[in-house]
Amino acid sequence: MEELSQEAAACQGVSDRLHLLHILPSFGAGGLELRTAAIINRTGRQFSHTIIPLDGNSAAAERIDSGQSVVLATAPPGKGSALYARKFHGLVKRVRPDLVLTYNWGAIDATLGALSAAVCPIVHAEDGFGADEAQGLKIRRVLLRRLILRHIYGTVVPSKTLLAISLDRYRIPPGKIHLIVNGVDAERFIPGRNMEVRRQLGMSGSHLLFGSVGRLREEKNLGLLIRAFAKAGIENAKLLLAGDG
Numbered sequence: 001m002e003e004l005s006q007e008a009a010a011c012q013g014v015s016d017r018l019h020l021l022h023i024l025p026s027f028g029a030g031g032l033e034l035r036t037a038a039i040i041n042r043t044g045r046q047f048s049h050t051i052i053p054l055d056g057n058s059a060a061a062e063r064i065d066s067g068q069s070v071v072l073a074t075a076p077p078g079k080g081s082a083l084y085a086r087k088f089h090g091l092v093k094r095v096r097p098d099l100v101l102t103y104n105w106g107a108i109d110a111t112l113g114a115l116s117a118a119v120c121p122i123v124h125a126e127d128g129f130g131a132d133e134a135q136g137l138k139i140r141r142v143l144l145r146r147l148i149l150r151h152i153y154g155t156v157v158p159s160k161t162l163l164a165i166s167l168d169r170y171r172i173p174p175g176k177i178h179l180i181v182n183g184v185d186a187e188r189f190i191p192g193r194n195m196e197v198r199r200q201l202g203m204s205g206s207h208l209l210f211g212s213v214g215r216l217r218e219e220k221n222l223g224l225l226i227r228a229f230a231k232a233g234i235e236n237a238k239l240l241l242a243g244d245g
Helices: 031-046 059-063 084-095 105-117 139-151 160-168 195-200 222-232
Strands: 018-024 047-053 069-072 099-103 122-125 154-157 177-179 208-213 237-242
Touching: 018 031, 018 084, 018 105, 031 047, 031 059, 084 105, 099 105, 105 122, 105 139, 154 160, 160 177, 208 222, 222 237
Parallel strands: 018 047, 018 099, 047 069, 099 122, 122 154, 154 177, 208 237
Antiparallel strands: none
């Protein structure tokens, strides 16, 4: 795996492989980013990839196998400006990938820029919302998604809630919205009790354990989980929250 500027990334691509350009708000070690790394590993050598994390965080790249053809490119400067989408218009024109993949609201400027470049299909992924939309959607963001996402090749969501929002609020045509739920590695995550870990956490093998793994952020609504667990009143049960934030 290499790390280059976006100008060098314009020359990226192996001639016999399809070149995928990924543009993400971040490529830190979060759920979306680790899922993307896992998909890159599973697709093998049929694709080459350029990854642009808009915040410069590329920690999830450590999860990509060394044999993959991946370039980490630097995002254009000026994020937050009214004309930021134009920079992605020019970047996509230079790179000329076979497919552009954008992720979440934080990359919507890139989606618009790639759409105006009209070089290749665009697939956008919506995985949820940040803390600033934990209590409700921002109308400006709804309208921009409504304007942009109906014109790209497709949008992917991992839940029925996001599917309903995409259809009802963003008004994406049904043929352009795809529900693909997040998978679980059944060989790694198998039923069973790890007694050593339970002892470290002060629990016995008889405890019924409920758990949540993820960032402790407002939009996760972990308060609802805690209240539901308390109200259930299950005998000899424990609730374990793993994460930071």
